[in-house]
Amino acid sequence: MDTALFKFINGLAGKVPFLGKLYSGIANDYFLPIIVVLILVALWFGTRDPQRRKKNQRVVLIALIAIGIANALVAITNAFYFRSRPFTVLPPNQVHLFFYRPTDSSFPSNFATVLFAPAITVFMTDKRAGIILLAIAVIGAFGRVFIGIHYPSDVLGGAVYGAFASLVAYWLGKLFNPVLSWLLNLMKTFYLV
Numbered sequence: 001m002d003t004a005l006f007k008f009i010n011g012l013a014g015k016v017p018f019l020g021k022l023y024s025g026i027a028n029d030y031f032l033p034i035i036v037v038l039i040l041v042a043l044w045f046g047t048r049d050p051q052r053r054k055k056n057q058r059v060v061l062i063a064l065i066a067i068g069i070a071n072a073l074v075a076i077t078n079a080f081y082f083r084s085r086p087f088t089v090l091p092p093n094q095v096h097l098f099f100y101r102p103t104d105s106s107f108p109s110n111f112a113t114v115l116f117a118p119a120i121t122v123f124m125t126d127k128r129a130g131i132i133l134l135a136i137a138v139i140g141a142f143g144r145v146f147i148g149i150h151y152p153s154d155v156l157g158g159a160v161y162g163a164f165a166s167l168v169a170y171w172l173g174k175l176f177n178p179v180l181s182w183l184l185n186l187m188k189t190f191y192l193v
Contacts, residue, residue: 002153006086007094009145009152014096020147024098027143029111032136036118039136040064043122043129054184058173059125061180063118066162066169070117073161074110083107087148098147109150109158112141116162121169137162 013020025031040063043056083106087095104110115137123130141155173180 002151003086003090005152006145007090009142010086010096010148013098013146013148017096020096020098023143023146027111027140027147028099032115032140033111035136036115036133039129039133040118040122043126055125057184058180059122061183062169062173063121063166065172066117066121066166067114069168070113070162070165071110073165074108074113074158077108077161078105081105081107083151083154085149086151095148097149099149102149106150107154107157108161109141109144109154111144112137112150112155112158113161113165115140116159117165117169120163120166124166124170 119133119137144150
């Protein structure tokens with residue numbers, strides 16, 4: 001079923017090559033992650049209300065922790081499990097590849113994991129910004145299948161890893177609330193808040 005769904009989604013790219021090229025730009029390794037970082041920076045500095053600003057800065061710190069946890073989860077999984085990419089398993093005439101050929105494990109999608117971790121973290125406290133980040137994560141995850149480098153289960157697994165990482169980071173943020181407060185106060189010393 002995973003392969004059939006991959007062929008359907010990736011087959012759409014083969015029918016409209018322009019979209020494949022467009023998505024290869026959108027779903028590359030840098031474009032959407034940089035957009036996410038810019039949104040986090042906007043949350044960090046984007047309000048004059050001191051209470052709202054403090055709340056936003058706390059959620060940005062927790063989102064950064066979630067990204068770190070998400071990367072650790074992917075690294076641990078990849079140390080024990082390797083899944084080949086669709087373009088290495090399927091015959092070349094069945095894959096429309098609009099990207100370079102990554103050599104790391106296809107599961108879980110590190111790209112999807114890193115997009116979903118901050119999106120879900122922010123969504124728990126700021127629905128409007130969270131929805132924007134979730135939309136970016138969904139577009140990016142779909143794009144990675146569309147351009148031929150992940151199976152749908154890879155990006156779904158990445159979304160689950162990202163969600164788990166955000167929940168752990170949120171729990172750690174509550175557990176270590178005094179440390180986060182101390183860190184924010186330290187940053188005030190250097191005019192970073």
